[in-house]
Amino acid sequence: MPELPEVEHAARSLGEQIVGRTIVAVTRLDWERMVETPAVDQFLDLIQGRVVRAAGRRAKWIVLTLDDGWSLALHLRMSGSLTVHGPAAEPDAYTHLVLLLDDGRQVFFHDTRKFGRARLLDAAGLAALDSAHGVEPLTDAFTPELLAALLRRYNARIKPLLLNGRLIAGIGNIYADEALWNAQIHPLRQSASLSDEEVARLHSGIRLALLQGLEHGGSTLRDYRNGYGVAGSNQNHFKVYGRAGAPCPRCGTPIEKIVVAQRGTHLCPYCQPIAVD
């Protein structure tokens, strides 16, 4: 799933349901590689009895603030979802982690592809996670000037640069393509070659794509669900992603699909011309 809008909804909807509750125990962990830190036995021990104080997001991580300085960071990667269920619910074969709450409800971490990850972090671990990621693109810190500086300093093809979470957090394959279409910039453009006007368009194009995703509850291609089990609808509003051959909403030219940095990449060849860098 999950890029910034999906993770944001996942975190919020989880928080609405479980903030204030205590994690009584982990009642299932059948894919131990999901737990990255600390060692599994420590993880199981330390998480017991922790109160969930808050739920938030950093980059594509859902961060549950617990008591005693601990945080539970959860990453959904490609196919994960976190949903809250009643006491009688039975996890299926793809539910690899189950947290039992003090009111009997359960949090299911469901993940078909088993790429999802969990980390129980102390304050230092949380700070390390934070500093491993770039600016949050929906905050005031993300200015056109900052974007311009990043594009110049890390000159590279613009699409892979947008996907690099150490520079800008939360943009994945869907929203990178949508943002570049919004900005009318070809994904292969060298980032340092963008004019000030193009940088300004990209800045607002990124925000617009992410805000539109948020507005529609995120995008669900297959697996994504929020904490209530509800799919997003932003996939019905894509301008280019997954629309190869369909008409560009701006000019009617058929959308093209190419490969950039090993990722399927969608663009309008008329609105997003290749520039001679």
Added chain:
DNA sequence: CATTACCTGCAA
């Protein structure tokens, strides 16, 4: 920078 790996299901 490109390639491979990690997993599984599904569409072509």
Added chain:
DNA sequence: TTGCAGGTAATG
């Protein structure tokens, strides 16, 4: 049967 999928880390 093959290739592809919302992510990211590791390896040449």
